[in-house]
Amino acid sequence: MEPVANLGFAQVDLERRERCGFPEVIFCQGKANEWVGEVVRKLHEAGQDCLATRVSDEQAAFLGGHFPKAQQDRVARTFWLPAKAPTAKAGRVVVLTAGTSDLPVAREAVVTAEALGADVHLIADVGVAGIHRLLKHQKEFADADCIVVVAGMDGALPSVVGGLVDCPVIAVPTSVGYGAAFSGVAPLLTMLNSCAANVVVVNIDSGFKGGYVAALIARNARQP
Amino acid sequence: MEPVANLGFAQVDLERRERCGFPEVIFCQGKANEWVGEVVRKLHEAGQDCLATRVSDEQAAFLGGHFPKAQQDRVARTFWLPAKAPTAKAGRVVVLTAGTSDLPVAREAVVTAEALGADVHLIADVGVAGIHRLLKHQKEFADADCIVVVAGMDGALPSVVGGLVDCPVIAVPTSVGYGAAFSGVAPLLTMLNSCAANVVVVNIDSGFKGGYVAALIARNARQP
Amino acid sequence: MEPVANLGFAQVDLERRERCGFPEVIFCQGKANEWVGEVVRKLHEAGQDCLATRVSDEQAAFLGGHFPKAQQDRVARTFWLPAKAPTAKAGRVVVLTAGTSDLPVAREAVVTAEALGADVHLIADVGVAGIHRLLKHQKEFADADCIVVVAGMDGALPSVVGGLVDCPVIAVPTSVGYGAAFSGVAPLLTMLNSCAANVVVVNIDSGFKGGYVAALIARNARQP
Amino acid sequence: MEPVANLGFAQVDLERRERCGFPEVIFCQGKANEWVGEVVRKLHEAGQDCLATRVSDEQAAFLGGHFPKAQQDRVARTFWLPAKAPTAKAGRVVVLTAGTSDLPVAREAVVTAEALGADVHLIADVGVAGIHRLLKHQKEFADADCIVVVAGMDGALPSVVGGLVDCPVIAVPTSVGYGAAFSGVAPLLTMLNSCAANVVVVNIDSGFKGGYVAALIARNARQP
Amino acid sequence: MEPVANLGFAQVDLERRERCGFPEVIFCQGKANEWVGEVVRKLHEAGQDCLATRVSDEQAAFLGGHFPKAQQDRVARTFWLPAKAPTAKAGRVVVLTAGTSDLPVAREAVVTAEALGADVHLIADVGVAGIHRLLKHQKEFADADCIVVVAGMDGALPSVVGGLVDCPVIAVPTSVGYGAAFSGVAPLLTMLNSCAANVVVVNIDSGFKGGYVAALIARNARQP
Amino acid sequence: MEPVANLGFAQVDLERRERCGFPEVIFCQGKANEWVGEVVRKLHEAGQDCLATRVSDEQAAFLGGHFPKAQQDRVARTFWLPAKAPTAKAGRVVVLTAGTSDLPVAREAVVTAEALGADVHLIADVGVAGIHRLLKHQKEFADADCIVVVAGMDGALPSVVGGLVDCPVIAVPTSVGYGAAFSGVAPLLTMLNSCAANVVVVNIDSGFKGGYVAALIARNARQP
């Protein structure tokens, strides 16, 4: 197969699955419907799993018309068209949110991690102002290969979770909040400065990256 | 008495005790030794308590020579020359630090709150990455009229403490940390965005204001 | 009672009133109508006061349909459904605004402080460029247990007020203004650097926190 | 005369007095002693007044050796070598400081305004936390053609002064303070957002510009 | 007359003309039509000139219905209802713009300065990339008592103008531009750092303040 | 011919072609249709090429009605009305994009460089996460006189390209991305700090400047 499919407006990287373990993922924001549709078709024709993120309502309708078998999650704004039926899950990922408003970002993480083959468990609204809500889930944490913590505003949750577990914690800041939250800058800084040693960080609102790397870690942890 | 003592380089506000409940406090940073010394003398002669903060080593030596009875705390960088012997304590303040490096700022809060008459209890190094260290102090929190939480880096501690108590929590961000801590900006933003409803904030490294307002709150809470 | 009600998308903290003196308050921004409605119902069924903030027009209409007895303030964007008839007021809070445009934030503070049981007095448009407008209210300040000062643009009002009183002043910066006001950053910084020792700060536009903590302070100041 | 004197490392603008009403002023920061000395000599030989600012201790000693008749102010860090004896003062400038620490910047304003021929009156330490200290000087304000207000930290003073007078107010933010003062950014923003209509702003710590423009305004106000 | 008219939502400062030389100006952004209308009526009834800025299209229609004699400028977004017929002009102000897009801000300056009694001359689109466009207006500059320079993007124009004249230059940065113009931050910083000594600065897009202070300076310069 | 055409709202610089090698280009953002139309007409009547950028849909329709022969590119948002038929191309420019979303900015660069006479080759979507997509174009790079690299998000592409070629690389950051991309600040900083010595930078989203300077460099490189 050609390593790259040149569509003029895009060079579809058909070797990424071989190099990186998962095909190219389509970032839909700001792209014409036709551009997105063409890349989906090219990946699908090449027998590859096809995941798209940041799918607008308009793009979702367009893609739904052309690829009716795809799974679309409107809270997560994702499009998922697997190449074949799912196999057994490899590795365990827990996704936490500090608040209810963080759910869209958390759902993007869930869909992504599942696309990469992880067994994912989502626990919502366990922010630190009611610490007992969090502590009662400690057993579920012990079972995880990686934990994704999604939080806006003060972004304090990853530090507390990090101090309770021995697996990596991926912190995902969200743009939830107002004023000095500065669209996610506040929790981003909090997380980069986490006093827990096992916390790493991804971009604001990037449930995608949180889920992606968590699944990579979990998959490797369970592979012999 | 004249309401203001005009020293040329300073107008000492001799009515502040009447208006605000405590005399003018001297901020020493960037001032000549003589300037600081003159204001101390003027307040002392007017029969007022005299507190100075951000006292450099050089200023401390100078003031120590002229006012040998004053109490100086070199960790807190404070100078304290009370007008008369201390009276009974009014109100209870607890000061917490997330880490050991936050101690100088916390000590400034302690000295200030004591100068205003509070009974102060300091608990150091109870950051959220070891949450059990914090939770074992809950009984001491219940007793407090106000809690001052001093934290740098992720600044997550006030949110957790705020969710455990029913008194106001004054969060003091510190410049402890490096990189994306941005000299205290990270914990400042964390604290302003605290998910706990009872958390208010003061300037970076301002143990002075944290202790001052905590003592005001505590004093009022105990007055009939 | 269960300490936490798990609704899937939310873990309602039913013990917060016991721990913190007031039930969980619902932050509505960015949440689905149904999510908000369910949490209101759960709190109400548990016999708790129910306060919601940042209620959009659409959410207000939805909630109004389901909870017709609730009090909604469309300037403050609040929803208030008390568990039982109000009791006697405990403590006195004064809320000031620098300008007329600051009124929505100030109203949020008023509604919140009243929900917590405070006797609240609102004085609008007493900014420092006409200092005599402010000074003629000094008697009302003397009576307060806590003063909330709401100001945008230069944010200078709390420093002047702080120098006139002996109670804590909670400064609430607003996003009123344009250009270098930077959506509230300018008054936020002004307030954090206030030359008055009794000024503490909350997030930009957070009338909620200003009112909440003021009521806590006032309540404690009047309790024997 | 040549309009420009080319020294290789500098092109001395010998026509600026004709175009702008005052000769080129030397900004000494980061320049070699010899460079500064040569420009001074060139201006002096051309029969022009010579003012230098931001003169380091080392530069001051060097210049003092070569131009012993010059007046140097070590608080203001200025060097002043007038071409001829002073004439009658033209116009009245008042310079205020919020605190004692703002004095070096204020002194730079005073020296500069006097060099341009203004009659200058300096009042120190009248910050807004003790508003009565300010109000007792109102009569002096009424007499001014322009007022320069020098303030760090909250930078609130110009707004209050602006509301009391009918002449322009030039606000000079200083880098006095710590933490969220951000080396003068906080008062700079405060001043740019002043609610008083007659307040204009110059760079942080630029006593030079404050004094320069105040003297221009005052001079024009008194000229027939 | 009462010094302040208390409308509940506003305290109209009826003494500002006496103290500051011009009545209170109404900043309309974010205010209800009725609020603005009431303040206009109160000022007008008190026999005072009434200027309003940042008038939205909706507010303009509302005010036009109630005060048909007022002059409204839709480019400048101003409302002007003088108390009596205009008198002779006092002082000369020149307003320059760097580009055509800066005209709305410049028009606000023109309307404001004329309201304060200045004789105003507007010259548009003389940015520094075509320096000859600027230099051919030098004679008009010589005649001015104050020059207002309105510029976005690089904000370089005030520095060039400042070096050509001996009167104060008020620089008004605008939010014209994109990318690293950061909504006016770039020209704001340029202007604060101007290498010309006679340049002072006001808030981004504040044609109002530019025109106001220029008129004050011009008026004083022509008064005996 | 007059060097400047004064339209009141604009001073059209009719000598810029002589001074700078290309006529004044019209920046349409925020301008009235009529203003833009008049400047186009004036340039066209003066026998000059006329290029306009940042043309809104509404402006495009207006201009299309009056100048039906002009070439409009709706992806690039450009308007191009040459004075005469195109001549032979002078110099070779390659324009690269890191992603598909960068195409509008890249198209603006292409249209601009072609207007200045360059032979332009566009290669889209060769970002560094699939480095082989880039490396297979090395031969095309060797032929270029200047390369324009358009990239958002991490902005890493110019550094890699710069290390492969011996001509200047002009890096154009785009506002593509979200969160910590900060509307193009992230790639702007990346590019300013490029470890490749031949990389210079223009404003965020300024395909115009990228194309303009690339064409200048290419033109000079091919002229004897």
Next chain:
Amino acid sequence: MEPVANLGFAQVDLERRERCGFPEVIFCQGKANEWVGEVVRKLHEAGQDCLATRVSDEQAAFLGGHFPKAQQDRVARTFWLPAKAPTAKAGRVVVLTAGTSDLPVAREAVVTAEALGADVHLIADVGVAGIHRLLKHQKEFADADCIVVVAGMDGALPSVVGGLVDCPVIAVPTSVGYGAAFSGVAPLLTMLNSCAANVVVVNIDSGFKGGYVAALIARNARQP
């Protein structure tokens, strides 16, 4: 054993090894020699591995005197006193640097990952401006369980590496560079916006966290 050892200035968390898989690590910056020494002693007496980071020269000398068996790395500024002889390595970590100046941060990562039991391979100075330097190491990448990429200035290296491998990449921005590198902000933003899906980020200069999490990932990947 007591879960916490209370030293007054510190609460040593003696259970962290059980909860998190590694004992508390001592951050030495800004702490007194005695404070650091006491915590080392307490951990060592409790039979725990003891790692300290950001050890100043003075602290290193002090600790070297009291714990002569410890291994100190003066480039990395680390102190390492293992509880017992090292066991077999678990998991493979590769640490890359973009430049030679990034070595101190990279060394901190190496020491930390080795302390956690990883087999670590360091490759220095393979920045993207000479991409062939990087590509020749691809075989070593294939063998890694996790790759730590340390880079300052443009921070472009992690994106290129991420596109070549199927394991997680931990990007560590450094404060190397000048000007618009803003002490590491530039590479931090680059890395947060990496176009490679497998890149996560830690704080500026935090070789410690990079090495810590890489070792966690590697250890888990090799455990059955």
Next chain:
Amino acid sequence: MEPVANLGFAQVDLERRERCGFPEVIFCQGKANEWVGEVVRKLHEAGQDCLATRVSDEQAAFLGGHFPKAQQDRVARTFWLPAKAPTAKAGRVVVLTAGTSDLPVAREAVVTAEALGADVHLIADVGVAGIHRLLKHQKEFADADCIVVVAGMDGALPSVVGGLVDCPVIAVPTSVGYGAAFSGVAPLLTMLNSCAANVVVVNIDSGFKGGYVAALIARNARQP
């Protein structure tokens, strides 16, 4: 020859001259003397020109001892050890500075451009506040293939120069200034927003890049 010389702490790129037209340049900041010395030796032994920048005084002394034939410029902080005697100059570069304090950065540009073979002419201190100083050099501009403009503070010079010439202008912001100059951020933003179409920008204080790219452009412009 080996394309890369592996020194352990550095991978010297010995093919860069072939790929990019000039050998690898050594950035000395933060490197050990020995590291720098070894890379110089390796390049020199490979028969390549060797340029080093940001050479500290200590490094300069060390290198001077080992490579006595090298040319060191202590104002520019450069080290230059050419492989062979200079050949005829190729292309003309003009370097301008706005002020005298910008000279060190400008000298770095001069040394670098000369190392790449350009004929360089330096004109210092022609800032825009005395525009006639600049305009008298117009003839020298006409002769240039590229102009490097070095300016701090307001950074206005490149826009004026850009409007006078038809060659590319490379703007180099410097950290000269204080307060709101923000260590070069102010001129950086000014330059990125230049209203002249032919201005591109490099990092703050990067005389190196300014000179490097100017020489590339000039060299290509003169080659047949």
